[in-house]
Amino acid sequence: MSMSKYVTLSSSVPIYNKLLDHIENLLNEEDEKYCKILNIRNAIQKGYEKLKSYYSKTDDSYAYTIATSNFFIFFIFNIQFIILIIFF
Numbered sequence: 001m002s003m004s005k006y007v008t009l010s011s012s013v014p015i016y017n018k019l020l021d022h023i024e025n026l027l028n029e030e031d032e033k034y035c036k037i038l039n040i041r042n043a044i045q046k047g048y049e050k051l052k053s054y055y056s057k058t059d060d061s062y063a064y065t066i067a068t069s070n071f072f073i074f075f076i077f078n079i080q081f082i083i084l085i086i087f088f
Helices: 009-027 038-060 063-065 070-087
Strands: none
Touching: 063 070
């Protein structure tokens, strides 16, 4: 994770994964972390569904792939370098 005090794009998907895993444990009757209180479990289920809806949006966007791709960063750096050489 970067030294920023804000969540960066490259760390957002792993955070979603951790949250979803934890919530799945709370909803899984066979897990030791299972929430036995029905009203709380219903609220957890709604939160889980909302997180899943946001998480699924990462499939519709190239932003995460581009932001975390070493090849893309390498490509952009080289293009900028070539432009500097040609035009300056």
